[in-house]
Amino acid sequence: MALLPLLFLALSFFLPLWQVLSQGLKAEGRWTAARLAQLLSDPYVLHLLRFTLKQALLSSLFSLALGFPLGWLLARYDFPGKEAARAFTLVPFVLPPITVALGFILFFGNSGYLNRFLIGLFGLSSPPIKVLYSLWGIVLAHAFYNAPVFARFVSAAWEGLDPGLTEAARTLGARPFSVFLTVTLPQILPAILSAFALVFVFCFLSFAIPLALGGARYATLEVGVYLYARVYLDQGQAAALAILELVIALGLTYLYIRGGGIFTSRGQVGRPQATVKLFSRPRQLFWLPYLFLSVLVFLGPIGAVIADSFTRPWQGQGPTLAWYGMLFSPAQSPFIGGSPLASMALSLEVAGMTAFLALGLGILVCWALRRMRSVLLEALLMAPLAVSSVVLGLALLFAFRRPPLSALASGPWSIVLAHTLIVYPLVVRVIRPLWQGLDPALVEAARTLGAGGFLAFLTVELPLLSRGILVAGAFAFALSMGEMTAVAMLSRPGLVTIPLAIYHFLSARRFGAASAMATILILTTAGAVFLWEYMGRRLLRGQA
Amino acid sequence: MAKLEARGLTKRFGEVVAAQDVSFRVEEGELLALLGPSGCGKTTVLRMLAGLTPPDRGRVLIAGEDVTPLPPEARGVGLVFQNYALFPHLTVFGNVAYGLRFGRRLPRRERSRNVRKLLELVGLSGYERRRIHELSQGEAQRVALARALAPQPRVLLLDEPLSALDAALRVELRGELRELLKRLSITAVHVTHDQEEAMAIADRVGVMREGRLEQVDRPPELYERPRTPFVASFLGRANLWPGVIVSLSSGEALVEVAGVRIPAKGEAPAPGEEVYVFFRPEHVVIGEGPYEAEVRHAEFLGDRWQVHARFHRLPLLLFAHRALGGKVQFRFREPPRLLRR
Amino acid sequence: MRWILGVFPLLVAGACLGAELVVYTYDSFVSWGPAQAIEEAFEAAHPGVDLVWVAPGDSSEMLARLIGERAAGGTEADVFLGIADVELPRALAQGAFQPYSPESIPNLAHVPAELLFDQTGHVIPFDHGYITFVYDSELLAEELIPQSLEDLTRPELKGKIVLEDPRTSSPGLSFLLWTIAHFGEEGWLDFWRDLFPNVLTVTKGWSEAYDMFLAGEAPIVLSYSTDTAYSYIAEGSLRYRVVTPDGEGYRQIEGMGIVSGTDQPELAHAFLDLVLSKEIQELIPTSQWMFPVSSEAELPEDFARYAVIPGHPVSLPPEYVAEHLEGWLSEWQRLLVGG
Known part of the structure; x- marks a missing residue:
């Protein structure tokens, strides 16, 4: 029974995806690897491949460096506004690349806030910080996007640890730092590796950020796919390149999953971790430089976008509400499909439904994987996350043009379903390691007590996975809020999500209005995620 | 009709035979212990009884009804897990009430009355709202027991329920456990690797070795009349001497052991067969006798001495009231038993 | 069974009463206004017909x-509205458009022949514009304003120009073609270097x-020749000024065509005719910030003052571009990554 939805998934989505990709393995109707071989001998493609791998590795490492302490902070310390900070960590995730690029330019750019501040402070003649339009600009922006992934994964894993183990290590005479290295770190390593695999794939497939902050000189493989598919209209070459990307991305995922099982901990979820008040001891002042840096990287660009929504560049820097006025003026409404409120409502509706469906589908997939135990299958099921977004768009187009999905072609359902298909692998990656870590005896106990398999799942496994489900739901929600590929391919008149509205404003020269809309996206997402986690945590506490 | 019956249960995991043609019956209110070294397949048998592992062959009958195709939740068995498998997200109350709520689906009020009664029964009144991680090992064991008993299972299965406890507590709790199970006249199967625990707690003990059930009997019979060398040596201290049957007469055989002819009792195969001669140390009477042994060393056990000796190069274990040395003469209180090799 | 055969045509007829004309276009065409005026005029002229815009992406998407x-x-x-002249050969090769009947589009008579970029009779122009450079008058010293393409390579302008990628954007592509037209197939790479x-x-x-x-x-950006008109009319600012190096600018013509296999050919022709009408064409300048194609249309005063038509508009024939584009782009990208 559980396999029926998966069969549906295979027919409705993986089949079209394969149809698009298989063009890369065909030439004049025959199967051949000639296209792939040709690509691998093209110096430009090799240049793209080298650069893509390099920036993805650097970006993942930098994201880890920036995100790990944040996860630590959220797991182990108490400070005012912690829950709000937790919700806020997902904001970067939802911002369309073009808004992030704008934020970086406004903050780190040659005439950005930071440089202007430093020039004023030290009386310099030229901007001292030149991080944009280089590899490091890309790495920094990727860290901005992906450090929260590490922070989330790490804090969720850390909070689920059995404090008895660290206490045991302490009583055995280990100093706090060696306890961390020998007991804590090995236990959260699966979460870190899981996040690393995810972030690496995200950065590997990144397209808009390298182009916006590095420029065309720093193009990734995905640019190649875009060029073949859109500019040269050569679907075969585009598919071949996308296959190359997919093989690398899934290969990494496969290696990770294969190796990952070793690290899975069997920790009992029991006594909650104790937290410490931040800055209750002088040693904790070491946090200050990190906090300063993260405020700069996270809040700087976001703050710059928000500030931009209150200014008109050609009229000096006086604050204005004109852009917000424009958002809500009736004259603008036709082109954002009603009103900004309608866009907000649509985005929330789509993201909310996506989160629920993706959780359902993701959990179902985890369930099926538990029975089948095929690493290869598990890696292949990650395909929607690891495939070029250009190819994904084409596959969705195919999928929603044909039965059974064509029945949903109009209305927000098509976007919801497409987002669900795109987002569920993320849910799988969050929940699966946790599920593998659960003691199977717990379910067996429930079954011998008279609960059927499904009831045992509902009453035992699900509550024990709830922390991961909460995190996965928040990610699914955020990813859907910011998603553009599927929206561009499937949206219909009147269905304008917030990112699409931002995009419309940008191409209509309403840059300030785009910033205002981005501000609305930031606030909506942070608000919704905050509410979701707040209620989730209350529910967890109430039931426990 | 037996309350619980295993018929020819067989299970392989790849090349490993976890259970081979295991059959036994447990009567109403009886407590059967499955005893064996770790890896002998006793837990696999228990899981097949519970429905957690499907057998390759064989059947499980409860009160005459074939439950083999039924899933665990439909069998009416309770299982106490080795590590207790208490639900960490629920309180003590939530754990004990689980089977009443999701299995038997009792109304709330009846549920809480039952839980209170059960907690009283295991001596944990007032623990309802405790979290699992706040319990000591002994308390956790009692909660696990109360939880398994709550839905009033037709058969209770216990998988090494005492192994996580320290020695003193283990002895104390096993007495309580037996007393409780007897008071409630529960039909139970208890898996353990501890022979002392098995004999202390069970009405009958089944000894398993490499997936096979070697013998099922009351503890005294098992001790006195083991049917295989393994059972003989696994329970208590045993002397096992290899020998060859020389001649047979009614009920008795003459066995040549290390060149000496010893009369032995038991089911005997034909003359010329290789057998074991089995006797317990306490069956040996020191002093006068037809046999002679050489003492190697002796250990003081408090109430007596345990003496390690040699009988024509064969090891001999015997008990004495004083430290012995040199050569001793001995005889058997009753003839040793024959065991097939 | 027979009654089903009888009912089915009725159902189809019923669906036709509320007929739909679906127009794919790029997002900003819908967001800037002419789309709404077109919709109102079209639906007033064809009662019972619903004009549906689908525009969730840019032209190439x-x-x-x-x-x-x-x-x-x-x-x-x-109908597809908003195909760039350089994209035409590829779209035609895919058979995306069916030929139009000129007699069903009376307003076509007002379009000057030099703007009819499609000789094959599939796509009609509806507006045109010019790619050139725009500078920030507050950040760029007057003597650095590029008066020629060579001026753009002056060392004083190091790191001061923002360009668009010819592979992914139409202004970027226009500039690449402009340099090829200006310097010839031999010289354009040296200029880029x-x-x-x-x-x-x-x-x-x-x-x-x-x-x-x-x-x-950066104080200089590759953009449209109407940008000063835009910032003056919409924002009252003359800070951002258009400059046409060597008096040149690359001409972009945007076209529209009837999608092959449409079930509404009459409505589609009526739509094309409406877009070419004087009323709609006069909306083009201050909504599209492009120039109308109809000779009937009059330009608004401020637009006429600040929007620049270069003295020497540059363009290359689409077929010639289609033939060589891939080679040019790969040479360009090799230069870009320093290979």
Whole structure:
């Protein structure tokens, strides 16, 4: 029974995806690897491949460096506004690349806030910080996007640890730092590796950020796919390149999953971790430089976008509400499909439904994987996350043009379903390691007590996975809020999500209005995620 | 009709035979212990009884009804897990009430009355709202027991329920456990690797070795009349001497052991067969006798001495009231038993 | 069974009463206003017909969607509006458009012959514009304003120019073609080699580049010749000025066509005619910030004053471009990555 939805998934989505990709393995109707071989001998493609791998590795490492302490902070310390900070960590995730690029330019750019501040402070003649339009600009922006992934994964894993183990290590005479290295770190390593695999794939497939902050000189493989598919209209070459990307991305995922099982901990979820008040001891002042840096990287660009929504560049820097006025003026409404409120409502509706469906589908997939135990299958099921977004768009187009999905072609359902298909692998990656870590005896106990398999799942496994489900739901929600590929391919008149509205404003020269809309996206997402986690945590506490 | 019956249960995991043609019956209110070294397949048998592992062959009958195709939740068995498998997200109350709520689906009020009664029964009144991680090992064991008993299972299965406890507590709790199970006249199967625990707690003990059930009997019979060398040596201290049957007469055989002819009792195969001669140390009477042994060393056990000796190069274990040395003469209180090799 | 056969045509007829004309276009065409005026005029002239705009992407994304949908089994689109002249040969090769009947489009008579870029009779122009450079008069010293393409390579302009990628954006492509037209197939790469040090970054699309320009990242950006008119009319500012190096600018013509296999050919022709009407064409300047194609249309005063038509508009024949584009782009990208 559980396999029926998966069969549906295979027919409705993986089949079209394969149809698009298989063009890369065909030439004049025959199967051949000639296209792939040709690509691998093209110096430009090799240049793209080298650069893509390099920036993805650097970006993942930098994201880890920036995100790990944040996860630590959220797991182990108490400070005012912690829950709000937790919700806020997902904001970067939802911002369309073009808004992030704008934020970086406004903050780190040659005439950005930071440089202007430093020039004023030290009386310099030229901007001292030149991080944009280089590899490091890309790495920094990727860290901005992906450090929260590490922070989330790490804090969720850390909070689920059995404090008895660290206490045991302490009583055995280990100093706090060696306890961390020998007991804590090995236990959260699966979460870190899981996040690393995810972030690496995200950065590997990144397209808009390298182009916006590095420029065309720093193009990734995905640019190649875009060029073949859109500019040269050569679907075969585009598919071949996308296959190359997919093989690398899934290969990494496969290696990770294969190796990952070793690290899975069997920790009992029991006594909650104790937290410490931040800055209750002088040693904790070491946090200050990190906090300063993260405020700069996270809040700087976001703050710059928000500030931009209150200014008109050609009229000096006086604050204005004109852009917000424009958002809500009736004259603008036709082109954002009603009103900004309608866009907000649509985005929330789509993201909310996506989160629920993706959780359902993701959990179902985890369930099926538990029975089948095929690493290869598990890696292949990650395909929607690891495939070029250009190819994904084409596959969705195919999928929603044909039965059974064509029945949903109009209305927000098509976007919801497409987002669900795109987002569920993320849910799988969050929940699966946790599920593998659960003691199977717990379910067996429930079954011998008279609960059927499904009831045992509902009453035992699900509550024990709830922390991961909460995190996965928040990610699914955020990813859907910011998603553009599927929206561009499937949206219909009147269905304008917030990112699409931002995009419309940008191409209509309403840059300030785009910033205002981005501000609305930031606030909506942070608000919704905050509410979701707040209620989730209350529910967890109430039931426990 | 037996309350619980295993018929020819067989299970392989790849090349490993976890259970081979295991059959036994447990009567109403009886407590059967499955005893064996770790890896002998006793837990696999228990899981097949519970429905957690499907057998390759064989059947499980409860009160005459074939439950083999039924899933665990439909069998009416309770299982106490080795590590207790208490639900960490629920309180003590939530754990004990689980089977009443999701299995038997009792109304709330009846549920809480039952839980209170059960907690009283295991001596944990007032623990309802405790979290699992706040319990000591002994308390956790009692909660696990109360939880398994709550839905009033037709058969209770216990998988090494005492192994996580320290020695003193283990002895104390096993007495309580037996007393409780007897008071409630529960039909139970208890898996353990501890022979002392098995004999202390069970009405009958089944000894398993490499997936096979070697013998099922009351503890005294098992001790006195083991049917295989393994059972003989696994329970208590045993002397096992290899020998060859020389001649047979009614009920008795003459066995040549290390060149000496010893009369032995038991089911005997034909003359010329290789057998074991089995006797317990306490069956040996020191002093006068037809046999002679050489003492190697002796250990003081408090109430007596345990003496390690040699009988024509064969090891001999015997008990004495004083430290012995040199050569001793001995005889058997009753003839040793024959065991097939 | 027979009654089903009888009922089915009725159902189809019922669906036709509320007929739909689906127009694929790029997002900003819908967002800037002419789309709404067109819709009102069209639906007033054809009662009971619903004009539906589908515009969730830019021109090349929408064209990709159209072609993709046709390959996947069919599209709802009846008309595609907003195909760039350089994209035409590729779209025609895919058979995306069916030929129009000139006699059903009376307003075509007002379009000058030099703007009719499609000789094959599939696509009609509806507006045109010019790609050139725009500078920030507050950040760029007057003596550095580029009066010629060579001026763009002056060392004083190091890192001061933002360009769009010719592979992913239409202004970027126009500039590449402009340099090829200006310097010839032999000289254009040398010009680019000298230009690159002055390029702060090459963006994916026009929005990113102009956004950077407005944020003060660089004082010169590749953009449209109507930008001064826009910032004066919409924002009352003359800070951003258009300059046409060597008096040149690359001409972009945007066209529209009837999608192959439409079930509404009459309505589609009526739609094309409406877009070419005087009333709609006069909306083009201050909504599209492009020039109308109809000789009947009059330009608004401020637009006429600040929007620049270069003295020497540059363009290359689409067929010639289509033939060589891939080679040019790969040479360009080799230069870009320093290979």
